[in-house]
Amino acid sequence: MDNGDQFKQHLLASGVQVVGQPMAGVQSAALGIMVGAGARHEAAGQAGIAHVVEQLLLRGTSHMDARQLSDALESLGISYDSSSGVEMTLVSAVMLGDRLPTAIDLLADVVRFPSFPEDAFPTVRALITQERRQREDQPAQRVMDLLRQRLYEGEPISHDVLGTPESIDTISRADVLDFWTHRYTTNDMVISVAGNVPWDAVIEQLERVTATWPSGEGRPVIHEPAARRGVTILPKDTNQENLGFAFPAVPVTDSHYYAARLLTQVLGGGSNSRLFQEVREKRGLAYAVSARFDTLEKAGFIRIYVGTSAQRAHESVQVVMDELERLVAGGVTQDELTLAKTRVKSQIIMRSESTLARMSANMRNWWYEGQLHTLEGIRDRVDAVTVDEIVALLQTLRPLENLNVVALGPRSQEDLFSGTLARA
């Protein structure tokens, strides 16, 4: 099943963890450097600083200005990206395999020797302001993000990656240097390569490149975040009412991780799911309706989204609540579970055909679990999930008692939830 592809892992002398998967029959290589620097690490008053730092990385290093850096990558057709989230910052690239050594040199420079040029700050501030507007203009995305923020309100993982307009304006170059110095350290970093990669040569190069990189305090030990229930109404003059429902599940390290994933699939993971069938196929209440399961360190949560016309929003809430009740009361059937397993396994195999997807999956697995998963290993774990395990998991999760709801649109709380949420 793995086509002879091999998992590799190596701890560099500098303390950086490296994972790799050379793949047969591909010309491309994917590279990622992940750093434990996210919104959760931000101090009060510095909201958004992880994103500011990430946005500055590609805008110049001690050795190259932004344009030289860009030219060096672009002239080799190296497609690159950076992103930052709740828990980490990622710099990644995809390229033809023979360009990997150059990509490693350049991305290493970006992560370890950023110059944080003073004149790039106004640009980055302006772009983040616009990013906030862009998010504002996408109701579904806004609702999903708000659900996480409200579900974990008061916890570091509720932090808004984009910060606040005030914090973004006041973050200084000294703040940026300080955050980067503390967070961009070898013992909170994973490098991942996959595809057309000569593993031994990659390790040799990385040993050399990272030899002088400093270590730091390592990954902070965190407590399990507490989740809250609640209702948030964001009035907005949109056509549709955008409804989001969230409840806490389990983290990726939990033995019931695949049970949670499969139950999400049954609930809202595609056109055969209960929500799609009930909300869209039978009642025509929505075009977009789905459930998704996401995990962070020591946390996992399931979110449901429905975009429905304002006139029928109350009915949509009712159907979602009914489906959650039915799930809690009756669990899933053996037939549904078997179908969901097929789908989840098949998706994992198909996604593993892309070098970028494998690089990213291996990196995340190592980051969160300190291990890599073969396709066989995943298949065994998926197959081992039983109906009883899902029933028991639902009894622990108690979705109805722990529900956090966000509604963005023209309707009031009374319009939307009278007689429905009360049951929760």
Add this chain to the structure above:
Amino acid sequence: MVVPAETSLFYTETLSNGLQMLGEYMPSAQSAACVFYVQTGARDEAPEHMGVSHFLEHMAFRGNERRSSEAIDRAFEEMGADSNAATSLEMTYYWARVLSENVSWAIDVLCDLTHPALSADMFNQERNVILEEIARGDDSPGRVLFTHFMSDFFGDHPLSRDVLGTEQTISNLPVEAMRSYWADRYGTKNMIFAIAGNFDWESVRTQLQALSAHWQQGTSGRVTSPAAFRPGLHVVQRETFTQEQVLLGTPSVGRCDPRYYTAALLTTILGDDTGSRLFWALHETGLAESATASTYELEDNGVLMVHIATEPDKTVAALQATRAEMALLQDGGVQEAELERAKVKLNSSEVIGGENPNVRVMSLIHSWLTEGRLESLGEIRHKIDAVKVEDIAAYLRDFPIYPRQVITAVGPLAESDVRAGVE
């Protein structure tokens, strides 16, 4: 079959009923992507039935004599498929990606999708979903912008149509109109089946031959005509949106024009999302969060588009900077070095994209429609490498990108707030 490790194998065949089949065997794949591509879309609709192609694409999933709506949803789940469908101005396609052992099952279901029952009950039920999709689209700045832009650009040409239709056309659409549209446009002569990845061509061919033996041939082709160019500014004020988004468009090559790669290289240089002229002039100055260029090739027309997303206060400056870059390109052409860099980027992305069956299957269809044959990545690279600085200059003479443009803006600003950016 013994296949050398890096070699792909191409297959083409026209069945006796007219159905065109295309295939590319990818030795390293474990899955295959299968597509039924119907050469019909919003431009082929009667104006009063606008949206029927897209609505029909939804109805494809609502069952026929062989499989009910639930059975279709279930089958895709049972075979672990990623599946979807899409409708545009000129095409409607049905797509499934499955592990290779499920290829014949996926083809069986895809065949059902192209022959839906179109029952009145299901039709009326699905109409609500379409109306929700329209309402959702109207809350999305990107979609509102594109719809208005295409209408501004194409005027009364059929390419000005809105793929989703309007609340009115969808509410009034009779099921009979969809049935006759289907009978006319979903014949074997107007369909292409393509598959890329890991599959056995002989069994795919035999299966499709049997399944399609009794399919109607229908009609193919459409009335084509070049659209008149109607430069001008149109500002759609929507105070609920917080960003101002703008599209600037000029005529470009149609899909069969050999200058396709010239246009692709030009837009890479002008507005690729990293390292391009617009990237440096707008993104890296903080003027616009997005400033990109692309082309849209249609059968008889093409559009070169620049998209800007910015904040209201910066719109005038962003538009001025964009137009200044377009003027510079129009007057001065491109440099040898930036053309070479664009070629490397385009070639790399062709190779990397070529590893993905989803990407390959669509490029098979693209090759077939533009060249009448399948092209290897090597041939594509050769075409990209052959483009010279003078070719770009010649393209710009034939399709000037400045000063006359169709400009559409959507966002909180009124026309008087935007106009200074384009004068």
